[in-house]
Amino acid sequence: MQAEAAPAHVGAAGAAVLEGSNDGVRQALRQLMSGSALKGLEPDARGKLEIVLAEVLNNIVEHAYRDESGPISLHLWRAGPLLQVVVEDRGHPMPGGTPPAGELPALDGPEGPPEGGFGWFLIRSLTEGLTYDHSEGINRLCFALRVNG
Amino acid sequence: MQLSAEDRGNYLLIRVNGDRIDAAGAIQFKDRMRALTEGGLSRVVLDMTGVAFIDSSGLGAVVAAMKALGPERKLELAALSPTVEKVFRLTRMDTIFRIHATLPGGLRNAG
Numbered sequence: 001m002q003a004e005a006a007p008a009h010v011g012a013a014g015a016a017v018l019e020g021s022n023d024g025v026r027q028a029l030r031q032l033m034s035g036s037a038l039k040g041l042e043p044d045a046r047g048k049l050e051i052v053l054a055e056v057l058n059n060i061v062e063h064a065y066r067d068e069s070g071p072i073s074l075h076l077w078r079a080g081p082l083l084q085v086v087v088e089d090r091g092h093p094m095p096g097g098t099p100p101a102g103e104l105p106a107l108d109g110p111e112g113p114p115e116g117g118f119g120w121f122l123i124r125s126l127t128e129g130l131t132y133d134h135s136e137g138i139n140r141l142c143f144a145l146r147v148n149g
Numbered sequence: 150m151q152l153s154a155e156d157r158g159n160y161l162l163i164r165v166n167g168d169r170i171d172a173a174g175a176i177q178f179k180d181r182m183r184a185l186t187e188g189g190l191s192r193v194v195l196d197m198t199g200v201a202f203i204d205s206s207g208l209g210a211v212v213a214a215m216k217a218l219g220p221e222r223k224l225e226l227a228a229l230s231p232t233v234e235k236v237f238r239l240t241r242m243d244t245i246f247r248i249h250a251t252l253p254g255g256l257r258n259a260g
Binding site for chain 1: 169171172173202204205206208209210212213215216231232235236239240241242244245
């Protein structure tokens with residue numbers, strides 16, 4: 001399916017649907033970051049949002065859609081000092097039904113500096129109120145970012 | 150995303166010609182870095198000017214490129230954008246690399 005974004009002002013609902021592939025994620029992030037959905041959001045907040053979304057969306061592509069691709073939907077809206085985000089996909093559920101704790105990998109492990117394991121650490125570090133559920137074939141991840149102004 | 154290499158006399162400069170090092174390009178990045186840095190100058194500087202974004206796959210690819218150089222050679226980074234700097238700092242990976250605000254002087258100085 002074609003990647004499309006339906007950006008709107010952050011005061012109102014921002015929504016996007018993207019293809020569950022690395023290129024779909026890249027395109028969606030480019031469009032979201034350069035479009036009008038995030039109008040009024042400061043650069044630092046935009047940076048945090050892009051980091052979190054990249055990790056969340058890449059996880060869906062790599063794990064939920066590991067066997068077969070599918071659509072990912074994204075909804076964002078401002079709620080006072082927070083930016084609320086809901087991400088949904090129709091792929092495999094998260095193992096154990098809970099998102100990982102996201103501990104930072106040790107810098108000086110036996111094999112030297114880590115090449116992976118950063119994703120959930122970044123997500124957990126930059127978000128609050130993160131919840132996950134799976135029902136009727138849909139994975140739903142909700143979280144908020146604290147943004148100023 | 151393309152990478153290009155230039156001998157700066159006392160270091161090898163690798164320029165990233167692209168605005169993101171991400172999941173879609175991480176494997177390509179690693180392969181290209183390995184090819185460009187094969188047997189050579191012990192000091193390699195990765196010029197990140199213009200790279201607006203890096204995700205955890207991209208970060209992993211930069212670490213892999215560093216490890217592929219071997220213990221005798223160093224990978225340094227230059228000109229990190231705010232979001233890229235944030236990713237390195239949050240993950241503490243800014244302590245693993247020497248990071249320059251701008252390109253270091255070579256035997257032939259950069260303009």
